[in-house]
Amino acid sequence: MTQKQASLLTRSRRLLRRLVDRPASVDLTRYEALLPAVGAREPDLRELTDAGLTDAAAALRGSDDARPTPTDEQLVEICAIGREAGRRALGERAFDVQLLGVMGLLTGRVIQMATGEGKTLAGAIAAAGHALRGRHVHVISVNDYLARRDARWMRPVLDLFGVSVDWVEPGHGRTERARAYGCEVTYGSVSEIGFDLLRDRLATSTADVVQRAPDVAVVDEADSVLVDEARIPLVMAGSVASGAPDTEAARIVSRLRPGLHYETDADGRNAWLTPAGSSVVEKTLGGIDLYSDSGTRRLAAINVALHAHVLLTRDVDYLVRDDKVQLINTSRGRVAELQRWPDGLQTAVEAKEGVPPSDQGEILDSVTVQGMLARYPTVSGMTGTAVAVAETLREFYKLEIAVIPPNESNIRVDAADRVFATQADKFRAVVAEVQRIHAGGRPVLIGTQDVAESEELAGKLARAGLDCVVLNARNDAEEAEIIAEAGTKGAITVSTQMAGRGTDIKLGGSHGTTEDYEQVVELGGLYVIGTARYRSSRLDDQLRGRAGRQGDPGGSIFFASLNDEVVLAGAPDVPGDPPTDDNGEVTSPAISRHIDHAQRVTEAANLEIHRNTWRYTRLIERQRDDLLGYREEVLRGERAVELLRSRCPQRFAELDAVVDETERARICREILLFHLDELWSQHLAVLADVRESIHLRALGRETPIDEFHRAAIPEFHAIYPEAERLAEATFSEITVDEGGADLAGAGVRRPTSTWTYVVHDNPFDSDAEQALKKVRGTLRKRRG
Missing domain, CATH: 3.90.1440.10 (SecA, preprotein cross-linking domain)
Structure with a gap:
């Protein structure tokens, strides 16, 4: 066999393995072929001063290449400079696998990288690479803490690239926000960036707009943002009274x-x-x-x-x-x-x-997380669990995933689930397992389903003489500090679900010595216990992934019962009467397959709810985009002036006699924008009412989504002529004197205060409920 044939055979085998193991992932061959060239640049870049390194990065600027993704040569240079910048600024020389992640992000992929493999540095290098090509980048995190931490942490790296960086958080004022968004790279939580978008949409002066046009989004914890929170609406309201x-x-x-x-x-x-x-x-x-x-x-x-x-x-x-x-x-x-x-x-x-x-108010505007991210021409992301949502990412965002191999092989030992007949039996077994593991000093992290369960389990552990730290929604402000110490010898940490996501758990503790680290390694590393299977296998994998970082030893096990929520929701009809031992543990191997099935049913139901919800919100997002185009013409152009000059020439002349051109434009603009925004707010209220009752039309054998469109489209098209008619009427009635125009007297009054919030998934949403029942019924029929 020739060398060429052997190489082709090896590549074919790798492709087949990828299709079997990771069917939704892209081939990394193109990226891997560039790594030798990156390595070849390393000696030369090390010889440069800091200023010389920045100059090397600056050479990438000014390209007239209009392609949305970098060329291979640009990828090599960005990665080579990024590796050297990370080494100098942080003492972290990026591994080859991190550079594969950088290339994936720069070419618009969602990259899957294991916990502790360096996603934060990869994201920063990719953001710098986009910025050098003239793009404006938002690095979007799941919370404000991570956005602030990562911006501060990665700033020295981006400084060596010569790329400006800042972040937004709730305490920032308009000036600070405008400065942050004026930088080439802006870090922020998904909600904070979304709220700024809503505020900008209600601006009546260009000076009040803080964001630039959306360009590139690099989404951290992409599965959480793009899937778990995708349907959540961010809302801007005008506060009127307390309910x-x-x-x-x-x-x-x-x-x-x-x-x-x-x-x-x-x-x-x-x-x-x-x-x-x-x-x-x-x-x-x-x-x-x-x-x-x-x-x-x-x-x-x-x-x-x-x-x-x-x-x-x-x-x-x-x-x-x-x-x-x-x-x-x-x-x-x-x-x-x-x-x-x-x-x-x-x-x-x-x-x-x-x-x-709490305050009640009129909804002025809203946007779903999915709708917000759809505005970015380029979206990429990073997470530790992308494969499980690959089809969702492809369906809703047209995104492909790139599975990046770990730098060190994962040697974590994942034990088979232990299933019990009742929750009482299960929790007795959990406490016994913690006692057994803790006796040798091995650190234990326990993932629970909710706050109540975490505190109940902490009480049981205390009665068994085991001291633990509880991390739940009651003390989430200390989350990163608590979870960072979960790898300390003898530590027992009880947590709810996504404990400290974005924070590394280091064996021996965050400030431990090499000796502390080696002691915990000898004990087997961090031991993760799940008290129940989550509604998604992805959440199970995220909990398991807290152990075994960067080739460290670790272990995990899940306990389950036939009364767990995922079983009752997905497959409550347990086949037969499964046998149990004296401790209530189910001994039939078939029961684990039943729990897997229940979890798949729940995952399918949630996907159908997501799909069904997006069918409705997609039309609203399209209407909003159309309205924003019209609004931009009013805000930045002369549309309002031309409209009111042509329709109310006498009143326009009166106004022209007492105010200058700038003030006249402001008055016309504010009148038309006021009515446009009021009508959009009313339109959202009408659509909410239609959406709430639309499922009833299914009783008449009508398709709810078609009926929604029939109701929503004519209502929307009436907004523009009605806004112009109302603006004409207001302008005609406005009082004009030496002081100018009395807008408030003519009824042009904005809310005295505005506030933002996130609408929690409505648990009583009729469409969601119908979709959930439909999916469950279909899957149960197939199972039968």
């Missing part, structure tokens, strides 16, 4: 009994009054008829209060902290800052818990 808590409804439903006065569906997603419950409520309210026209409002209040009381659980779905209800992000197990439920549900939960009501 009045319906304490009477909360008091009434707290006295109702399940099964007698109300029932819930099997999925725990809806609750309703029985005839007996309706009778009790009607008598308590003084004998009214809830189902008459006059009783509709009270029935709605009772239903929302019932949902809050029955379906939302304290310390699972939300916390009460500092006299406020704070939602828990289900995908990360931590407090969801600024998130709230819509449609009165937030106020109902506040009434249930007896805390002051």
